[in-house]
Amino acid sequence: MPTNDTSNSLWSYANPKKFLATTERVLPVLWVLAFACLAVGLIWGFFFTPDDFRQGSTVKIIYLHVPSALMAINTWLMMLVASLIWLVRRHHVSALAARAAAPVGIVFTLIALVTGAIWGQPMWGTWWAWDPRLTSFLILFLFYLGYVALWEAIDNPDTAADLTAVLCLVGSVFALLSRYAVNFWNQGLHQGASLSLDKEKNVADVFYQPLLVAIAGFVLLFVALVFYRTGTEIRARRIKALMARERAQG
Numbered sequence: 001m002p003t004n005d006t007s008n009s010l011w012s013y014a015n016p017k018k019f020l021a022t023t024e025r026v027l028p029v030l031w032v033l034a035f036a037c038l039a040v041g042l043i044w045g046f047f048f049t050p051d052d053f054r055q056g057s058t059v060k061i062i063y064l065h066v067p068s069a070l071m072a073i074n075t076w077l078m079m080l081v082a083s084l085i086w087l088v089r090r091h092h093v094s095a096l097a098a099r100a101a102a103p104v105g106i107v108f109t110l111i112a113l114v115t116g117a118i119w120g121q122p123m124w125g126t127w128w129a130w131d132p133r134l135t136s137f138l139i140l141f142l143f144y145l146g147y148v149a150l151w152e153a154i155d156n157p158d159t160a161a162d163l164t165a166v167l168c169l170v171g172s173v174f175a176l177l178s179r180y181a182v183n184f185w186n187q188g189l190h191q192g193a194s195l196s197l198d199k200e201k202n203v204a205d206v207f208y209q210p211l212l213v214a215i216a217g218f219v220l221l222f223v224a225l226v227f228y229r230t231g232t233e234i235r236a237r238r239i240k241a242l243m244a245r246e247r248a249q250g
Contacts (some may be wrong), residue, residue, distance in 0.1 A: 063214045069108075122171040
């Protein structure tokens with residue numbers, strides 16, 4: 001029976017040795033590209049774009065808020081995919097990748113919440129409002145915390161991976177709600193999406209172009225951090241296995 005070479009080569013990265021060898025080669029490039037895009041996007045956006053005629057200089061918060069909010073949601077969706085792979089294929093690297101991504105997602109979500117509050121205070125006159133998108137985003141943040149806590153609370157790694165995968169499935173509802181809340185509830189305070197297929201809904205090109213560069217920087221930073229942290233999780237698991245073996249033999 002013929003095999004799918006592309007599929008086989010993809011699943012081969014579930015081998016920890018191959019994963020570590022590959023990520024060690026690509027990580028230096030990812031770090032350089034990530035920081036280069038972040039530096040260009042943020043400096044361009046904060047120092048070389050004009051103030052908005054309505055929002056003034058506060059509009060420039062989008063260069064932190066939009067990429068971090070986008071990555072907060074997509075990090076959880078990446079964890080969902082990795083968790084599903086674990087449940088179906090039982091590849092330990094996928095479970096460890098999901099675990100590695102969670103703290104990164106927490107930071108992205110926290111940045112999005114804080115920058116949203118900084119923008120909301122002058123625009124809405126309050127640091128917080130129980131807007132549908134804001135509320136679902138806060139719940140997503142709590143799911144992130146719960147996910148990390150559940151991993152830490154269970155000693156058996158396979159059991160922890162199973163239970164956190166189920167939690168990830170449930171939390172994905174709120175990841176999607178936070179992404180599409182503006183479309184579901186038009187009465188919310190939160191403005192529409194800054195990035196849209198409809199050109200009329202996009203921010204002006206003078207803001208849009210550096211925003212894309214900043215988003216690219218956040219994406220590359222996310223990939224680099226997840227690769228790095230997954231490698232750390234693999235090595236930590238090996239050390240625990242060796243220590244357990246030594247205790248059994250001793």
